[in-house]
Amino acid sequence: MVNTHRMLHRAWEDFTVWGWVKRNFVNDAHPPRVPRKGRKVWTVAQLQVFLRCVRSDRFFALWVLEATSGIRRSELAGARRGLLNLEAGTLALEATRVSVDGKVVESDGKTENARRVLALDPFTLAALRSHVEMLDRERTEFGPDYRDSGLLFCWEDGRPLHPDTITRRFKKLAASAGLPEIDLHDVRHSYATVGRDAKIDWKALSRRIGHSDVAFTMRQYVQTDLEADRQVANTLAELIIGGSLASVDIGRAVSATAHAGADDRPPRQESSEDTAASAVPRLQIRLQAACRKPLP
Numbered sequence: 001m002v003n004t005h006r007m008l009h010r011a012w013e014d015f016t017v018w019g020w021v022k023r024n025f026v027n028d029a030h031p032p033r034v035p036r037k038g039r040k041v042w043t044v045a046q047l048q049v050f051l052r053c054v055r056s057d058r059f060f061a062l063w064v065l066e067a068t069s070g071i072r073r074s075e076l077a078g079a080r081r082g083l084l085n086l087e088a089g090t091l092a093l094e095a096t097r098v099s100v101d102g103k104v105v106e107s108d109g110k111t112e113n114a115r116r117v118l119a120l121d122p123f124t125l126a127a128l129r130s131h132v133e134m135l136d137r138e139r140t141e142f143g144p145d146y147r148d149s150g151l152l153f154c155w156e157d158g159r160p161l162h163p164d165t166i167t168r169r170f171k172k173l174a175a176s177a178g179l180p181e182i183d184l185h186d187v188r189h190s191y192a193t194v195g196r197d198a199k200i201d202w203k204a205l206s207r208r209i210g211h212s213d214v215a216f217t218m219r220q221y222v223q224t225d226l227e228a229d230r231q232v233a234n235t236l237a238e239l240i241i242g243g244s245l246a247s248v249d250i251g252r253a254v255s256a257t258a259h260a261g262a263d264d265r266p267p268r269q270e271s272s273e274d275t276a277a278s279a280v281p282r283l284q285i286r287l288q289a290a291c292r293k294p295l296p
Contacts, residue, residue: 005029007100009026050067061128065091077153089120090119093115094108104160145157
């Protein structure tokens, strides 16, 4: 239900841009709320293990691109070879391909946050250059039987790569590498989390991963885990308590405070009940003394 709502919402966004409708009526429909599960991410070390283990996979360049950009599965499946500029070191993202009930639905990605140009780091660029050279060889070998889809990631004969195939292949490769089980989309979360920990500018990070709102990115990836909170606590406490206070013996300080409090207590005021209680034994003493006196 939620995926269907997302697909329809994206389609009507396109209809609005094209002028076919005046507004996106899907905004009036609210999908059922799905309880958010705890987000799973890989560490930098685990991402590196994965990339080393998939070095010989046909789609090695795809896995590198995902790990170094955090783009969506739909963007991986829809990436066009013609939009890869090896000289400038960039990849323009426009078209997307999503899976709805097993069928591929294509979109031209005309929404503002979907269309963007990614700068590629040297390693990713080298992996993509090698990938393109492989595609050229395969196209020559297949000749007229080659099915040119124009996609950057495809099969040997040019057939498009199904989005669901990307997910299944990722799961299989991750299991073979002995890594904790996560979803493909969690690699995107891992990328954003690494960026957060590296103190990357929120606006730059938000734009790179395709979010339309910086505040949304901050809400998604603000540090909420215990270790991050502990780091904040330690850092701020060091700034506030540092210096001479840091050498104070807490145990002795607390004990001294307790003794000082006892000495500073005002004398206890007797209540009427206390006065009455103390008068009883005094009366008893007087009676006993009177009984011991001799009679006249």
